[in-house]
Amino acid sequence: MSWNPAISIAPVTRLWRTLAFRLTAGYALAGLFLVFCATASLYLVLLTELERSTDLFLADKLHVLRTMLRERPNDWDALREEVELESAARRYEHFYIRLLDEGNTPLLTTPGMAEQLDLTDFASQIQSHPGRTTPMMGRNGQPFRVTSAAAPVGSPPTHTDTIQIAIDVSQQEELLARFRRRALAILLGAFAVLPLIGYWIARHGIRPVEAIAATAGQISSTNLRERIHPEGYPFELASLAGTFNKMLDRLEESFERISRFSADIAHDLRTPVNNIRGEAEVALASARTIDEYREIVGSCLEEAVRLSNLIGDLLFLARADSPLTHLHRERVNVAELLGGVREYYEVSAADGGISLTTALASEPVMAELDRTLMQRAVGNLVANAVTHTPPGGSVVLAGSAEGATVRIEVIDTGVGIPPEALPKVFDRFFRVDTSRSQASGNTGLGLAIVQSIMLLHGGKAEIASQPGQGTRVTLRVPVSATSSR
């Protein structure tokens, strides 16, 4: 069967993709590298120190012999003791000395030197490195270090002898070999143990990530309450868990809002439908006059209009939420727009005994707006103002330019909104006085629609109110479409 590289490489690449493996591999490699460097440098230090101590020993011996030759050239007993006996007294690190006269005739030789060393080879080794210590192999394979020096004899010197010294360094070689074996064992041990430690550290570090993933995997719309508990997590992962928890908070809030919204829709749809049903049941219960039928049908129509308005508002909000919604922007004279809204509500304001006026900047304010939507937004605000202002009060529609922004304000002297309700008035289906508003057919969608229209324009609606004094709603929209969608 032919070898398919894709099959055998796949598990390795899969393994390489795991964070635990990468951390383990990185840790193990770094650890091995450090252990290797440490043992290698210790080995080098040991090697050079051993060589240095041998060289010092040889230099010392040379110095002693030279001094003896110079000071007491005829004291043969002392020389013989130094050359022939001292080495024999040693158990390890045997050294061998040869004393040659000017004609290279051996005067004194440590016994056994010729058996241990090839003396011609010895002489040529020394000649090729004059005055230096060099390594050399003995006859039986043991390692030596050898050196030589000229020794002027007599004071003043009358002739020159040569001293040749060799020292057996097999003990040192053995020490180095032992060190190498130990170092290899340490490296192999590190090779076996470091990946295990690395793997343990990696698993330990990754565990919070796995916990986060497990929690994320369990989240569905029914258990959005689930949270990660980042106690004991490292700082970075605790902040990730915190971010994740905050995202869940927002999701939970959105889901709650949506389900509250659906409940509110169902509730608001049920009232008019129940009313229509009740009217129809009453109408069918017994024979009625034409006028009674007319009244019942009229009342049903009223409910149907309320129902269709509510559905229209809901549809509008649903469409405004869609990212595909586009505005039909045109150049709009803000004064004209406000004038149109004022005219539309003039009659109902007059019926309520409220003065409805516009306050406009002297220069015309032009902006690129969706006229119908802006009329609807301002209309909703004026309707609210007129509804909540007692007779004798006033409602002012103001328009002005604020740099690249148009500011439209609807200011009334009505009943105002309690401070605790103020942050919620833009929420869908929120009404301050639920019973009264529902009876009058208000759905609580008016200000939500205003805010949606503002967001579509890239603007914002704000509200300020003093209970008993009045309310001011401010709309700010960019003059041109460039900064909005």
Ligand SMILES: Nc1ncnc2c1ncn2[C@@H]1O[C@H](COP(=O)(O)OP(=O)(O)O)[C@@H](O)[C@H]1O
């Ligand atoms: N100008 C205002 N003065 C006093 N209260 C207001 C004013 N505008 C809005 N509100 C309060 O805010 C609530 C939400 O307004 P809105 O979204 O238009 O709903 P709706 O008018 O259908 O009740 C209203 O129920 C009302 O209590």
Ligand SMILES: [Mg+2]
């Ligand atoms: Mg309203």
